[in-house]
Amino acid sequence: QKEVEQNSGPLSVPEGAIASLNCTYSDRVSQSFFWYRQYSGKSPELIMSIYSNGDKEDGRFTAQLNKASQYVSLLIRDSQPSDSATYLCAPRGSQGNLIFGKGTKLSVKP
Amino acid sequence: EAQVTQNPRYLITVTGKKLTVTCSQNMNHEYMSWYRQDPGLGLRQIYYSMNVEVTDKGDVPEGYKVSRKEKRNFPLILESPSPNQTSLYFCASSAQTAGAYGYTFGSGTRLTVV
Numbered sequence: 001q002k003e004v005e006q007n008s009g010p011l012s013v014p015e016g017a018i019a020s021l022n023c024t025y026s027d028r029v030s031q032s033f034f035w036y037r038q039y040s041g042k043s044p045e046l047i048m049s050i051y052s053n054g055d056k057e058d059g060r061f062t063a064q065l066n067k068a069s070q071y072v073s074l075l076i077r078d079s080q081p082s083d084s085a086t087y088l089c090a091p092r093g094s095q096g097n098l099i100f101g102k103g104t105k106l107s108v109k110p
Numbered sequence: 111e112a113q114v115t116q117n118p119r120y121l122i123t124v125t126g127k128k129l130t131v132t133c134s135q136n137m138n139h140e141y142m143s144w145y146r147q148d149p150g151l152g153l154r155q156i157y158y159s160m161n162v163e164v165t166d167k168g169d170v171p172e173g174y175k176v177s178r179k180e181k182r183n184f185p186l187i188l189e190s191p192s193p194n195q196t197s198l199y200f201c202a203s204s205a206q207t208a209g210a211y212g213y214t215f216g217s218g219t220r221l222t223v224v
Contacts, residue, residue: 096207
């Protein structure tokens with residue numbers, strides 16, 4: 001069983017701070033990695049994808065990937081209350097499907 | 111607008127009464143999948159389809175059926191629903207199962223079986 005581990009949280013950060021969300025995965029075959037944001041009761045929304053080691057930046061979001069350590073992270077700079085949501089890490093498995101972690105709940109306090 | 115459409119959004123039914131949740135995508139995606147989401151358990155894959163007439167079991171297929179007769183539609187069928195199938199269900203689609211192609215999710219169906 002391929003596993004994706006995320007801290008369940010809640011992770012609480014003050015408005016304007018950097019939120020750091022971490023994810024480890026067990027399948028060494030994984031080459032593509034995705035971060036989804038899910039507001040309570042809503043569907044997951046794709047916010048970032050990464051498939052090369054290193055950093056990928058998109059606005060306030062930075063994804064970091066280290067395949068040797070089987071570790072992927074998401075940094076959110078200048079966190080806003082509207083960023084409060086659950087963030088799902090999803091590596092692509094050997095069958096091509098996405099394997100979702102259980103998510104980290106982020107709370108940004110005004 | 112590119113989207114995945116699920117119906118109904120909310121459904122309350124009784125044990126044993128067959129039901130179908132529809133899913134349709136207008137993006138010509140080859141890959142479609144069904145998930146259920148329960149508190150503390152995250153998203154769990156029920157069934158997926160790589161293309162028309164090609165379906166396969168996910169992690170929790172028991173009690174569910176699917177079909178893929180057309181590329182755009184991927185209905186989820188519960189032949190005899192039970193209370194343990196009460197959950198939030200999501201349909202998702204993707205252009206490919208490689209590279210940077212992520213999933214697009216439908217808005218979800220909240221099912222209650224009493």
